[in-house]
Amino acid sequence: MNLVCRNVMRLSASLRNGKPNQGPQVFLRDTARHFSSETEEQKDPSIDQKKEPSIDPFLQRSSSGFTYGRLVGSPRNTIKTDIINLLEGCNVTLQDIKFEYNREYAPTSVMVKFPSRAGFDAAIRLIGRKGRLYRLDKADRSQWDFLTSYDGKVALLQGIPRNALPDDVERFLSGCDFDASSIQMFVRQAFPDPIRLALVNFPSPTQAMHAALVKNRSFCLNNQISVRVLQ
Incomplete structure (x- = not known):
């Protein structure tokens, strides 16, 4: 408001001094600059930014990298090639399979490393269609790392x-x-x-x-x- 009052007083003085053209121009220029400055200061820079869609961290990690699963229900004499045949089309290799044994070395489950979450989901659907007595559950990498692979040797x-x-x-x-x-x-x-x-x-x-x-x-x-x- 002080700036506006000073501009009005300057305009009146200019009119009295016989300079009618400079006063309105100065007044309009300073007033426009003043309001323009206020507008720029109040503008929220985040308005022009597009908000990125939020992504579930679990889905983000699963979209690339390995996904681990535990397969239970396999017969005692199952070998790695049997698991490969069961999970045909899921891009699982012999190196992606580890058997879990108890202290007497009886097999209790099979750990499988899938190349992606999509491979794990495909295995779930495949086991469901074949009607086997297997069950595939999600597992952690730490469970995979803990197991020893004997590789049939x-x-x-x-x-x-x-x-x-x-x-x-x-x-x-x-x-x-x-x-x-x-x-x-x-x-x-x-x-x-x-x-x-x-x-x-x-x-x-x-x-x-x-x-x-x-x-x-x-x-x-x-x-x-x-x-x-x-x-």
Whole structure:
């Protein structure tokens, strides 16, 4: 208001001094500048900005990168190729599958790493259409990282006599191609008596499966041994 009053007084003085043209021009120019300044100061810069649509953080993470699932309901003798056939079309490879075992090395579930959330959703629909007794649940990456992948190259020997030595296991596996330095022997509690187990590494899944086929139910000392390949 003070600026407006000064402009009015300046206009009156100009008229009295015989300069009628300068007063209105100065008044209009200063007044226009004053109101223009107020308009610029009050303008909210966010008005011209388009608001980006909000994106669910979970969907944003799932749109790229891996999605992990736990598959339950698989039979005891399931191998990785069976899971590949079950999830045909979901872009899952042998390296994307890990079996989860309990302390007695009985399989309890299968962890699957999908290339995307879309692959996981496709697997859900596929399992539903096939009518299998499988169930696929969402899992965390930490659960995947925690598991060991045996890749079909490790054989589990169950029922080894308590007095057996690594040399006895080597004689039991004679004729098979295996890594003798990898033999691990340990005991697990079972009912009615504890059982002794051994893990043995083989150069390839084919050689491990060959050992399981030719040595399963054979004898080590006086005990009949069960041989199974871990996935």
